[in-house]
Amino acid sequence: METIVQKSNWKNKFGIIWTGQLFSILSSSIAQFAMVLWIGMETGSAEALAYAAIAGLLPQIILGPFAGVFIDRWNRKWTMIGADLFVALCSAAIALFFYLDIVELWSIYILLMLRSVGSAFHAPAMKSAIPILAPKSALVRIAGVNEIIQSISIICGPMLGAICLLTFGMSIVMILDFIGAFIASFSLLFVSIPSIPKERRSAKTMLQDMTDGAAAILQNRGMTWLMVSEVVVNFFVMPIVAVMSLMTLQYFKGTAYQVSLIEGFYGIGLLVGGIILSLWNPKIRKVSLIILGFSGLGAVLAICGALPSGYFTAYAILTIVQGFAVPLFTGPFTVLIQTQFPPTYLGRVFALFGSISQLPAMIGLLFAGYIADDIGVEKLFVFGGVVVAMTGIILFFIPSVQHLEEKSAH
Structure with a gap:
């Protein structure tokens, strides 16, 4: 490269x-x-x-x-x-x-x-x-x-x-x-972004290019597993995000002010996580950070759902931890895509994965309210959190994921 x-x-x-x-x-x-x-x-x-x-x-x-x-x-x-x-x-x-x-x-x-x-x-x-x-x-x-x-x-x-x-x-x-x-x-x-040389550009039809992009993903088994895990996490986290305000209003009997407070605390957690990634530049394997992020986020979500309704302060503090856990997997995951696939495929890989990973958001928007009403919003936190944590733990036992960083596309 x-x-x-x-x-x-x-x-x-x-x-x-x-x-x-x-x-x-x-x-x-x-x-x-x-x-x-x-x-x-x-x-x-x-x-x-x-x-x-x-x-x-x-x-x-x-x-x-x-x-x-x-x-x-x-x-x-x-x-x-x-x-x-x-x-x-x-x-x-x-x-x-x-x-x-x-x-x-x-x-x-x-x-x-x-x-x-x-x-x-x-x-x-x-x-x-x-x-x-x-x-x-x-x-x-x-x-x-x-x-x-x-x-x-x-x-x-x-x-x-x-x-x-x-x-x-x-x-x-x-x-x-x-x-x-x-x-x-x-x-x-004012920024010069080098182009991929013409001889490396595709001369195929659009359908062939799309197929090649999907094939590039499937040929990398470790990245395929990671992408599937991201989709699973989105599937269970998006409904939780959609009903987070209900968790504050209904379960913890909070106010509109407390809803905005929770959103702010979540943003603070994201900010701290992003700052640490940008300054620390850890030598820890990216796969390990992803597993830690999934497991940590899932555990915290499950704990939030298990809290008694009078423990709003503890919930607010744990919301900061939720935000902090997110950059631990989103940042390294993006970097792995950038380093595991050749530059000529990155547009297709990012766009295709983005398209697939947005589907859980749609499902969460359509059904989160009904699910929360039927089983209780706090139980949605517990169930979704357990699944997210288990997803991280399972990745630890998949050999192609663990050996992923031994090879690079560049």
Whole structure:
């Protein structure tokens, strides 16, 4: 890989990229929370909120495999710029609709789906460009910084989203999102991202390229097991995330303030985990970190569900631990994909996995409320936590996973 990649001044390049991404991700978090709050206030319908969330996920699930093919064929820098500008255009359209007071719920759904199309291209392109820009030894630290940016948006987004919506209105909120996406695309103009040489680019049909991407995953048994484990974890964690507010309100008899407190504590845990990854750059095997993250998160979720209803303080503290555990597996998992597959396949691998892993989120959104009502929200925490912890333990006994880091695609 070093023969096709220029990695000089990579820290300066990532400084520019991260600055743009911070504006973009934070403004998107503000807009997302404000949109959910606006739909909730306007309709009072949980069904409307679920449809809005599905509108934001469905295009990424459907388009993922196709987007990955184009990401591997196109220049990744211009793919990211185009995706950001498309998202900015959609945000500007939503802002205009609100400003002209011609908003219809169906039009919001359509525009949310269009914004999701941009995300289907941007996220895999960004992840697949990272190992082209940075040395392998820095990938864990880069993943840690990315987690920090995400955690800042989780902590600040809801608070700023509510303030901006109630003070300035949705049109201003979406203009901020437009500005954030524009800044992200503009910052990329100052970063040189080397292209994969033409002789290594695919000359096959789209279907053949998609099939080759799936085959590359299946041929690496260790990564296949890890991806399956991620899907299993998402399947059980997403319903828990969907009903977390109910855990505070119903089981612990909390208030709306305490709901926001729990979200903030979770973000703090993410932030601490991301900072540790970015500064520590541990020499521990990435597979071991993933197993530790799965097992730790599962154990904490199960303990949260087993707490007596009067132990809200303990629940709040454990929520920080939940957030802290997440970067332990998301960061190393991303790095393993970046190092286990050749650069020519990374767009397809990231997009295909992203598409598959989003499916549990859809199921969680559709059925989490019903499941929690039938068995009790606290039991959902216990059952899901046990499964997640067991998933981590099982990975420890799979030889292809344990020997995964003995080989690299680069």
